[in-house]
Amino acid sequence: MDVIGTGAQYKVVDMHDGSVRKIPLTREESLDVVKSWYAPAEAPESELAIDYPKLALGACRSVQTLVARHPALAGSLGNPVFEGNGAYSQDKVQTFGDALQHAGSLACGRQYIDQYINLMLFHWQYGLAERAFNCTVNNGVDARGDVILLDFGEVTGSKVLVRRNISSERWLRSASYTRDIPQGLRAYYRQQLAGRLTMQALDTTWKTARKAADA
Numbered sequence: 001m002d003v004i005g006t007g008a009q010y011k012v013v014d015m016h017d018g019s020v021r022k023i024p025l026t027r028e029e030s031l032d033v034v035k036s037w038y039a040p041a042e043a044p045e046s047e048l049a050i051d052y053p054k055l056a057l058g059a060c061r062s063v064q065t066l067v068a069r070h071p072a073l074a075g076s077l078g079n080p081v082f083e084g085n086g087a088y089s090q091d092k093v094q095t096f097g098d099a100l101q102h103a104g105s106l107a108c109g110r111q112y113i114d115q116y117i118n119l120m121l122f123h124w125q126y127g128l129a130e131r132a133f134n135c136t137v138n139n140g141v142d143a144r145g146d147v148i149l150l151d152f153g154e155v156t157g158s159k160v161l162v163r164r165n166i167s168s169e170r171w172l173r174s175a176s177y178t179r180d181i182p183q184g185l186r187a188y189y190r191q192q193l194a195g196r197l198t199m200q201a202l203d204t205t206w207k208t209a210r211k212a213a214d215a
Contacts (some may be wrong), residue, residue, distance in 0.1 A: 007137075008033045009056035009153040014092065022152075024053050024086040056153035057086040063128070063152045064088075070126055070213060076119060078140070078148050088152070096147060097136030097180050109185045115147040117196050123149065124162075124202060125209035131156040133171035136180040159206055166197055 005012040008030050010022040025033070030052045035043045064082040067073050074080065078090035096116065103109035116135055123129060130138065131154055138151035149155070156162065164170075171177055171193050181189055 006033060007151075007153075008052040010151075015089065018092055019089050020092045021089045022087060024056055027051065027053055052153070053086070059155050060086050060088060060152045062157055063155065066126060066128060070209065072209075073123075073126060073128075075146075076122060076148050077152075078142070078150060080152075090150065091142060091148075093140035093142045093148065093150070095137060095150075096139035096141060097176070099141040099147075100136065100182055100185060106184055106188075109182065110188050112141065112147060113185065113189050113192055117192055119147050119149065120197065121201065121205055124205040125207065127157050127159070127207040127210055129156050129158075129162045129165075130154060131161060131165065131170075133165075133174040134176045135174075136176040159202070162202060162206075163199065166199060166202060169194060171197075 002014045002016075003011055004014045004020070006025075008025070010024055011029075013021045013023060015021055031048060034047055034050075034052070037043065037047075060082070063077065063080070067077065067080065067082075078093065081089045083089075096112065099112055100109050103112060116139060119139070120130065130149070132138065134151075134154065138149065138154055140148055140150045142148050172190065177186065177189065
């Protein structure tokens with residue numbers, strides 16, 4: 001098993017069987033990661049005060065409950081297998097950032113962006129939404145070429161927060177937009193998210209699949 005990534009919430013281990021395992025960090029490990037983002041002694045107190053492992057555990061449990069009730073979600077989340085302690089296994093895929101970098105053409109890159117938006121709208125039907133829009137690392141492209149969600153630690157079930165993110169165009173402040181998305185695709189990304197992630201789309205989509213299933 002090889003560690004292939006570490007964030008503020010999880011350590012990612014390659015299981016060499018077509019899957020990865022996400023292992024929650026301790027609070028101390030998480031703080032070390034957060035501090036590494038900044039120069040020595042410059043990590044802001046507001047950032048250090050965030051309990052990322054606790055947030056990840058809560059979000060993971062919410063996704064686990066949602067997938068158990070709505071199995072149709074599983075493929076769009078990398079077919080997760082939950083362990084009950086915040087850890088989970090998931091299909092190993094290409095990150096969305098790598099897919100954009102190696103798309104080969106602007107048309108192909110735009111198709112990935114379209115799929116990313118389609119994925120968000122699909123998840124809205126179940127009351128699930130991203131809150132940070134760091135798509136280049138939180139999303140991936142699976143073996144079928146479909147865009148999926150990888151990181152359960154940065155999701156929310158709060159429609160109020162989603163409305164706030166739409167109003168502020170939160171995606172424009174993410175590192176994925178400002179740093180990672182290829183320059184030639186940024187205008188398209190910005191225009192498509194602003195045009196499709198709207199209040200009207202949210203109100204007509206939010207939890208419709210869950211309500212239909214419960215009817």
